[in-house]
Amino acid sequence: TVALLHKIAQTPSVRSVIVATSDKAYENPEHGRAFKEGDPYGGSDPYSASKGACEIATAAMRRSFFAPGGAHPAGVASVRAGNVIGGGDWARDRLVPDIVRGCLSGDGTVALRAPGSVRPWQHVLEPLRGYMTLAEHLYHDPETYAAGWNFGPFREDERDVQSVADAIVAALGKGRIIHDIDLSAPKESHVLRLDASRARDRLGWHPVLDFKRTTELTADWYAWWHAGGSPAEITAAQIQHYTDLLSETV
Template identity: 40%
Template structure:
């Protein structure tokens, strides 16, 4: 029994999430839609609070999620309404994903970016202060919150925050606010609210239809039988499938909740910041990402780089040692499998008409969630078996 429990360390537990009340901001977005479907598959009770999706098509609509959750269109900049919704729902877990997530748009709308990403975060923090029962809150920021020095070393959670562009700096501002509110208002042992933040690398996967992102741009170009425009072919990013950080978020939220209701059983403190990124081998240049995509969907790409282009980071890596040692979390899918799963989703979607999309895309998305969960179980069992072999070898 002990061996089985050990092999499950670092995995999302279905029994924990069943019946849990989850307040999810940004649920209509790309990551929010995947997370909503995963939570529903875990039988959680989901309240979604977000603006309407800006993309057409919208993954949230394609998956038919509106009728399966308590779906509310709202703006996190509306502090009064946001607080009222959180308080009336009485969540066990708050997952704050809502954001202005695009670097290039932040140059055009810097004030709005800061308003949404910093003040919106503070509005959630202020609402949490009014809760009188146990609640674990996880705030999703980004790997771009670090002061990027364009070096080969991976950033750790205690490295300096910063940001060149308004988006990156706004996320650093959000992290500073989260740390401040944690120390100022949620730091006492008798407080029933615990907050943490999660910083993820570049996330890809089926159903991302945003503008100015390389994978959605590539998929649109391939479907139209046009060359893929590539702005920064030499820029290196930590590519990971959307399910990787989402699994980390669920795991961290679970641990955070247990820290509140079972403080005597917690040997670690989870109310801090955590990185969620891929293995080092998945840090690849954009050029390699595109050429790998073309292995699964034939076509061409063209270099559209310009010396007058807006500044974007060229080199960015995260270390996830803390998540591994504290949560037992680690990536499951490598670079090649991530690309294969992503392109497969889009190619399947491209072959469906609107009348087929709801059922077929939902099944495809759920199948990938199940594939990921199965592969994670196999990874854990393999690690457990390898440890057993090592122990036997040491004894002999």
């Protein structure tokens, strides 16, 4: 991140920079409260600590080289989304891909390691829209918008891992959920919540997909792919559907 920002500082044409970290960048004392942008960074595991370090490095580079105090006019912002889900994700050790692989396996078994963990789930298109909105504001007014921002779902759409698995299995119409809790596994936060009121108040951004629609769209993508459909076609159709929903909320 620092090397990239150094290169950008030498490129006068750049006007907006978005550095994406994670909701895990915050120090989490497990108080259950939603994290705000002014809360301290940290992490009790290497991944979380690396994201907190990235936030600190980004803020230091912004103060040293970029607007409002530095020589380069670009606005640099850092963003933290919730637990992003959506079609096309096949990464290992991620909840939805693991659920889909389990559902589509021979015996349909879906093994959950932490069924009670609560996360701010959101469809990938939600934070992406927020990032693009922020980039536009940075271009026009870097002094105001060069900061850290949270993009997360409404509180009522936060769910535990079990609820996500139940929803995906129901939408796919197949799968058998079991619990496979490993007490020797590295510690993970039990509850993660994001307060996105700054983005709602100052950017006019807010989620348009509730939890039910988020999981349905995600499951629909994988069901389409499993049936032999074109990933590009279903992706384009879902983007259009999302765009139509946005126009209805204006």
